[in-house]
Amino acid sequence: MQCTEAGKALIKFNHCKKYIYSFSVPQCCPLCQQVIGSRKLEEAPISISNPFTNxxxxxxxxxxxxxxxxxxxxxxxxxxxxxxxxxxxxxxxxxxxxxxxxxxxxxxxxxxxxxxxxxxxxxxxxxxxxxxxxxxxxxxxxxxxxxxxxxxxxxxxxxxxxxxxxxxxxxxxxxxxxxxxxxxxxxxxSKYITLYRAIEEHGFYVTDHPDEETSPPEGSGSC
Ligand SMILES: [Zn+2]
The missing domain is CATH 3.90.1720 (endopeptidase fold (from Nostoc punctiforme))
Known part of the structure; x- marks a missing residue:
């Protein structure tokens, strides 16, 4: 039995002071088009656990x-x-x-x-x-x-x-x-399904940081 669909991993990374969800980390941020480096720890992607199992x-x-x-x-x-x-x-x-x-x-x-x-x-x-x-x-x-x-x-x-x-x-x-x-x-x-379908349709999904107002402004500020 194939179950590639249920096995597709989701990841979350930080950019433009947003959480961006995707199937994999893109070369450029879909919001600001800057190349995504791994220079900051807080930008490292986190994998989102799949709530479905066989x-x-x-x-x-x-x-x-x-x-x-x-x-x-x-x-x-x-x-x-x-x-x-x-x-x-x-x-x-x-x-x-x-x-x-x-x-x-x-x-x-x-x-x-x-x-x-x-x-x-x-x-x-x-x-x-x-x-x-x-x-x-x-x-x-x-x-x-x-x-x-x-x-x-x-x-x-x-x-x-x-x-x-x-x-x-x-x-x-x-x-x-x-x-x-x-x-x-x-x-x-349900949350996972929402993310999954949005990523499938648009390639990514964006949410605000819950603590947005408390984080210090970034130097580059181009987003
Ligand atoms: Zn960005």
Whole structure:
């Protein structure tokens, strides 16, 4: 499976007292056309971490992706999201109108949230069996599916709560789970998508420094 798109790195560098985002550092600043040297440390580019991962390479994780299309192309911040859980081989278990699917492809550009703390080997050994047994119960038959109330979210959250109970931890409500785990990641993903699409269209994207007024004026001042 090709995933060059999800792997394209973004970088950020400083010039003209702005943050400039791009796929690579250009020879000249797109704002002032001056040649970009690496003379100043604060102008050195920083790479922006890609919030998407190939879900089939993630073990014991909660995954999110748009129901239709991909994050980078189609996601608009309000699109429906589909969620699932990976086993230890990267097979993605997810609940749909057709019952529980076990996908070996299709989640190559996902937001991933690991569900096991490092070192929980006992639980990891049992994970695939737990997930398979859980998915085989009558609760997740196709005819039980209800778009608003008994859906992919209910399936993953119920499973996560079974795991939390096994670990002796408190269960999570739907809102708590969404607020704590999902929203911060989708917010980060949305920012990245905005940058990515703008760079694709214009070659770069510019933002102001948050502390612009506190930085001393530059000698050259040609921007
Ligand atoms: Zn410049």
């Amino acid at each position: 879900g089939h390479q993630e073990k014991c994780s909660f995954l999110l992706r748009p129901t239709q299309g991909t994050f980078l192309r189609e996601y608009d911040g309000r699109s429906d999201l589909h969620v699932g859980i990976t086993n230890t081989n990267g097979v993605v278990y997810n609940y749909t109108t057709h019952g529980v699917r076990r996908d070996e492809a299709g989640w190559e550009e996902s937001v991933s949230i690991p569900l096991l703390q490092p070192g929980m080997y006992g639980l990891m050994d049992q994970w695939d069996k737990y997930l398979e047994d859980f998915s085989s119960t009558g609760a997740w038959l196709p005819q039980r599916y209800e778009e608003d109330r008994h859906n992919c979210y209910s399936y993953t959250l119920t499973f996560i709560n079974c795991i939390l109970t096994t670990e002796g931890k408190e269960q999570l409500g739907k809102e708590e789970f969404t607020e704590k785990y999902v929203v911060p990641r989708t917010r980060k993903a």
